Amino acid sequence: MSFNYFTENLLRWYPLHRRDLPWRETRNPYIIWLSEIILQQTRVAQGLPYFHAFIEKFPTVADLANAPEEEILRTWQGLGYYSRARNLHACARYIVNENNGEFPDNYAGLLKLKGVGPYTAAAIASFAYKEPVAVLDGNVFRVLARVFGLDMDISSPKGKRSLKSWPIN
Numbered sequence: 001m002s003f004n005y006f007t008e009n010l011l012r013w014y015p016l017h018r019r020d021l022p023w024r025e026t027r028n029p030y031i032i033w034l035s036e037i038i039l040q041q042t043r044v045a046q047g048l049p050y051f052h053a054f055i056e057k058f059p060t061v062a063d064l065a066n067a068p069e070e071e072i073l074r075t076w077q078g079l080g081y082y083s084r085a086r087n088l089h090a091c092a093r094y095i096v097n098e099n100n101g102e103f104p105d106n107y108a109g110l111l112k113l114k115g116v117g118p119y120t121a122a123a124i125a126s127f128a129y130k131e132p133v134a135v136l137d138g139n140v141f142r143v144l145a146r147v148f149g150l151d152m153d154i155s156s157p158k159g160k161r162s163l164k165s166w167p168i169n
Contacts, residue, residue, distance in 0.1 A: 003166070004078055021044070021048070022055075023130050027129075029128040030061045030122050033116070034054055034088075035047075037088050037120065038051050039104055040120075042079060044074075057075055061096060061103075062101055064088070065089070065092035065093045066096070072085055073085055084115065087115025088115065091113050095113070107131055110124050119136065121133075122135040122136070136164065
């Protein structure tokens, strides 16, 4: 199977089968970032009510930055991995206090934010700023390995390097 064939079919499939999710209807980096942090280690069905609760209580990054940590942790309660909530708060404070309330507008700048790794930085950069960076995680690696019949350990450093070097990036 060629990359072009795969890409063309995926692009035809997506508009017909995609889920209607609020963070897909915006280029606002705050909303995209918030959704990505909430969805780390969390299924969409579980994370969606939390996303709505956060947007209602903290509609802007400044609202989140200025909120007491206890309120953020209370809103986060039930999602687990509370370091994500603390990093979320610290990152919001940095953006407001050190970056004039503005998110970095590129992948490299986003990677410098506390709690933002390669996947989250790529998601924000590509969705909010249309930067052509691939959003790659274990799920994407597994799908590509299955679709293209790869016989390699995709979780190994060598396997990840191999997939990241493909022309789809």
